[in-house]
Amino acid sequence: MAPEIDLTIQRGKTFEFGFLYAEDEILYLPITGMPSKAPVRLTVVGHSVPDGWPVQVACVKAPAELNTPEGEYQIAKVVDEDTVELNAVNAHCWKVFSGSGLLVLTKPMDLTGWHCRAQVRDRVGGTVLFTWHSDPAESPDGEIEVDVAGSAFVLKIDAATTAALDWARGVYDVEAIAPGGEVYPVTAISAVKVDDEVTA
Numbered sequence: 001m002a003p004e005i006d007l008t009i010q011r012g013k014t015f016e017f018g019f020l021y022a023e024d025e026i027l028y029l030p031i032t033g034m035p036s037k038a039p040v041r042l043t044v045v046g047h048s049v050p051d052g053w054p055v056q057v058a059c060v061k062a063p064a065e066l067n068t069p070e071g072e073y074q075i076a077k078v079v080d081e082d083t084v085e086l087n088a089v090n091a092h093c094w095k096v097f098s099g100s101g102l103l104v105l106t107k108p109m110d111l112t113g114w115h116c117r118a119q120v121r122d123r124v125g126g127t128v129l130f131t132w133h134s135d136p137a138e139s140p141d142g143e144i145e146v147d148v149a150g151s152a153f154v155l156k157i158d159a160a161t162t163a164a165l166d167w168a169r170g171v172y173d174v175e176a177i178a179p180g181g182e183v184y185p186v187t188a189i190s191a192v193k194v195d196d197e198v199t200a
Contacts, residue, residue: 001188002173002185002186002187002188003187003188004187004188004189004190005019005187005190006190006191006192006193007172007190007191007192007193008192008193008194008195009157009162009165009192009193009194009195010162010194010195010196010197011162011163011165011194011195011196011197012159012162012163012197012200013159013162013197014156014157014158014159014162015142015155015156015157015162016154016155016156017154017155018147018150018152018153018154018155019152019153019154019155019174019186019187020052020053020054020108020150020151020152021108021109021111021151021152021153021176021186022106022107022108022109022151023106023107023108023109024106025106025107026104026105026106026107027103027104027105027106027107028102028103028104029044029047029049029102029103029104029105030044030045030100030101030102030103031043031044031057031060031100031101031102031103032044032045032100033097034066034091034097035083036085037090037091037092037094038090038091038092039085039086039087039088039089039090040066040085040086040089040090040091041079041083041084041085041086042057042083042084042085042086042103043082043083044082044083044084044103045082046081046082047078047081047082047084047103048081048108049076049078049084049103049105049108050076050078050108050149050150050151050152051076051077051078051149051150052075052076052077052150053075053076053105053108053150053151054073054074054075054076054105055068055073055074055075055076055084055086055103055104055105056068056072056073056074056103056104056105057074057086057101057102057103057104058101058102058104059100059101059102060097060099060100060101061098061099061101062095062096062097062098062099063091063094063095063096063097065091065094066089066091066094066097066101067101074086074088074089075087075088076103076105084103108151109151110148110151111146111147111148111151111152111153112148112179113178113179114134114146114176114177114178114179115133115134115135115146115176115177116132116133116134116144116146116153116174116175116176116177116186117131117132117133117134117138117140117144117174117175117177118131118132118133118144118155118172118173118174118175119131119132119172119173120167120170120171120172120192121170121171121172122167122169122170122171123170123171124171124189129167129170130142130165130167130170130172132144132155132156132174134146134153141157141161142155142156142157142161143155143156143157144156153174153176153186155174162194163197165194167194168193168194169191169192169193169194170191170192170193171189171190171191171192172187172189172190172192173185173186173187173188173189173190174186174187
């Protein structure tokens with residue numbers, strides 16, 4: 001079931017918001033080393049993890065603190081095809097890595113050939129206030145970037161367009177369109193609001 005994700009757009013400011021898109025499958029990738037402790041870098045040979053993807057570390061015996069607490073995630077920064085960095089993790093005072101462990105993540109979706117669309121309305125079934133689409137031929141008000149490398153859909157509005165928005169609140173949802181034409185929800189119906197700017 002797609003999640004509710006409320007958005008806030010600020011007038012006069014560039015707006016970008018990305019939605020990661022994954023398959024249902026969970027990947028369990030072997031960790032074979034920790035070449036850096038501060039920040040933590042992990043050797044995960046041939047990982048194929050997108051930059052900025054949420055991951056968990058599990059089953060590491062030492063240092064045990066490296067394991068991600070239940071229900072939490074770390075954001076992976078890709079160093080190279082065999083190394084990921086967890087920039088927010090400082091293991092300088094922890095024990096030396098020994099044994100093995102797992103990098104756990106949902107499998108990123110291959111978005112090659114996909115499209116994405118979204119609308120803001122004043123209410124469900126009401127007047128359309130704003131549109132996004134990844135296909136410029138649809139003449140949308142805002143762009144959606146299909147980030148194949150990052151397995152993400154990125155909604156964008158330039159600063160001049162946000163400055164001219166003449167509505168304050170609405171509802172929206174985002175839909176992904178597969179190469180075969182199947183339509184899948186990225187979000188549930190969610191709230192969106194437009195805030196005024198201070199610095200212009």
